[in-house]
Amino acid sequence: MTTVNKRKKPKAGTAPKRHRLLPDEREKQIVLGAIRFFAEVGFDGQTRELAKRLGITQPLLFRYFPTKQDLVDRVYKEIYLNRWNPEWQDWIEDRSTPVAVRLKRFYTEYYPTIVNHDWMRIFFQAGMRNVGFNQRYLRLVRERILLVLCGEVRHECGLPSVATVPVSPAELELYWGLHGSIVYDGIRQYIYGTAVPPEPTAVTNAKIDIFMAGLKPAVARLIKRQAGDGE
Template identity: 35%
Template sequence: MSDTTEDGPRRAAGAPPGRRPNGLARERAIVTAATDLFAEIGLDATTRDLAARLGITQPLLYRYFDSKEALVERVLAEALSGDWKPGWDRALGERAVPLRERLIAFYADYLDEVLTYRRVRLALFSGLKGLGEGLFQDLRARILDRVLRESRCAFSLPEAAGARDAELVRALHDSIFCLALRRHVHGWSPAWGMREMVAQRVDTFLEGAAVGMARPVCGEAPDTELAGPPLSTGGLLWAAAPDRDRDRAPRGAATRAAMVWEKNEATPQRAHD
């Protein structure tokens, strides 16, 4: 069917002057196909490959995008922006729920909703090309800030945090991204469910971060209210002296995470509830 009439081309509402009536739909089809192609093959895929996949000519493709670079920029801007679900703020901030449960629920959802095949592979390919700097970062920064704030609250630490504490949270976040990388790049299928894999990484974070955030920064005196005697290995500071009998008893990762850090027996709120 022709896109023109005797009076000339009709434009869809909001379409740029001169754009055919199906122009916006075709532009969207080009971006979608380019996103799939670049995620599958990489950013070295050519416009000839893209035109063949769409069943159109290269000259027609260039009527919508002046260059391949402009198309790549559009694809990365849309694919790597990420989406913040309104419910995540509420769920992460629900302090009546143990921090462990909140983090597992959030990151399991984040894996499915944000760290998709397209996004993970495009993030990898764009990083290798030195492109996409700053893309996908607003969402990441928002997550890191929220998880850090909730962690320090759960550990009964002041809200103010330093670069070292932020790095501990970043290590958790990056470990979740690595799960998606293994799944979508290496074709890995976990022996357990993905939620169990997330729980394993959250437990590792809670065991280390509670102690790490309570340690004084090098050159600073420890907070006498928080600091306790150093452990025999590693010199890490506990908020209260560990119970020796309790430490000798075998326990799983989740139990250790719940016992890793307590302010003292008089404090009603424990680190991980």
């Protein structure tokens, strides 16, 4: 008689054996899962629910990130700091090309960095819960891009240097206006759920052309006011 080998069935209530990840793999799994989780439910989401979604225990999650704030800080580093290209400031300062060309180069790369689901959703969830992402990140944009741009525009237009006449809040606001108009594409798509330009690079370049066309006289007036000479 031929005997047939039968596989042993797991006992009822016994969970299948899980594949154990290496520490670096597990940490990456937690961080990527946290990004998706916070983008979806916001920062009021509980670590217990996050652990459940990841298929791990809450104590295991806390082994990698002892507090929720530690995990939040790691999310900030992953989605904002790690995606920041330090060469962007070098591009803005490159006087071998006109400022408009530098701006187009910068925003061509910056646009896809920020106009995506996780970046936008996390940023606005953080803003609504005062997590602190926004202030840190916008300070980065202000210091490494916009204030640098103020000096480069003045140089190209033959206006007084920033060292001679400091940048006023009103002058800086001009650059925030351009920056905000480009970021708004992401807000429309991932916050409001509406359509964005089918050719974002062409639209962004047009915004820069319009901005640069009226910038010199506007900056000149603001510098004159800042210097105390009146209108």
